[in-house]
Amino acid sequence: MTQKAYITTPIYYPSGAPHVGSAYTSTAADVWARFKRSDGFDTKFLTGTDEHGLKLQRKAEEAGLTPQDYVDDMSTQFRALTDIMNLSNDDFIRTTEPRHHKAAQAIWQKLAQNGYIYKDTYSGWYCVSDEAYYDESELTEQDGKKIAPSGHPVEWMEEESYFFKLSAFEDKLLALYEEQPDFIQPNSRRNEVISFVKSGLADISISRTTFDWGIPVPNDDKHVMYVWIDALTNYLTADGYPNELNYWPAVHLVGKDILRFHAIYWPAMLMGADIDTPRKVFAHGWWTSEGKKMSKSFGNVVDPKEITEEFGIDAVRYFMLREVPFGNDGDFSRERMINRINTELANDLGNLFQRVLSMVQKNCDGKTPALGTLSNEDKALLELAQKALDATQQEIEALAFHKALDAIWEVIDAGNKYMDAVRPWELKKTNPAQMAHVLRVLMESFQIIAVLVTPFMPESGEKLLSQLGISGTCISDLSALPNLKEGTELPVPQGIFPRIDVEKAA
């Protein structure tokens, strides 16, 4: 039976244009999904927009629109991320869709039936910008105003509300973290969550009566659901809930600021509704831009559309996943990006392919050359490529994108060293058959490189593959090396990774 894989991004608030944060998580999820598909998994990749709540209601009021008109318009900008970043998402969910209302109400009813929902009065602090409740002890004061850890102001709230009995899940959650040690990643974040849960969980307010832009609570439409209860359920909606689930459980990629919702509230809700908990929740870090917090007032907000138009989609995708270990914070610096494009893409990878394939074109009749007997040096290169394949599979499974790229670049570096050692341009005169042989050995290692870079850089990867005469080859098609077909007609190689002119870019 084909194995299944399911990955999700957070659903984004369409309250402003998509920024690098949304582009980042979506690209990471896309690389994972493309990799799993290439590796033979039946894969589902979900993203979308989170369209209810007071924050969006207020944004719509400011824009002089109804909330529905406002989100209809704004969510198209997020749908456009699919083209901007070349995403392969299988679905795009909007929480205002009827399928989602149905699912959110169904999970509510299930939780109520199981005795985990009760009515009471809520009084406490609420941050509309974060759509989150905070305990007094988490707040700081600024100019006489109370401020949430995110830096946004909080408001006092006091109203009748339904509550979810989160406190009933303390032990069950701790058991989950214990039994499934990679449920929360990276480990530093896992430890934070565990100590938070150990410090005691209070029940949470899960409905509001003072505004109405939300999903009505079943049998009590004076209340709308708390936006996070509604939003988290999207991961099930898109998989068919309340009907049979198809791909669940999912791997959730989230920013570090929304880990608590995904690693505490969400598994507790699922346990309360008798549904399997997620496979994993991975919290990534935040990007700054040129060393500073991204903000409109600094004028340093990285716009995914502008940056991909300037440098190319693949180069931006590569940079985001190579520059920062997934899980750490990182800085988006143009200089570092240009440097990586010029050295790692144009020089290391691009030039290597170009040098070898131009020689094949000129000296081997433009066809995959014949292979002679493999020397130890040849075997070492091919073994390294095979090893990179295994390593990449493991690193992608662990969401260590930078390490997967490291493993691929080890082969590229070894290919460059091999080329310099065997000097095919000299063999051309002294031993043409040996020249053909070493070029072929390099081409054998190239197919693994090309197949492995394709999920990261889909368009360039496909071009590399077609230069090798093996368009469309996937990880699951790769058999032990050597395996290329001698005599395959090859296209005239074209440079794939243009160098960036540093002065022009400045």
Ligand code: MSP
């Ligand atoms: N709607 C909720 C998520 C609901 S999921 C059931 C939400 N939306 S958001 O639009 O505010 O944030 C989406 C994601 O963007 C979060 O994961 C957040 O961490 C991420 N980022 C926002 N700014 C970021 C950076 N500067 N860098 C990296 N990611 C950042 O929260």
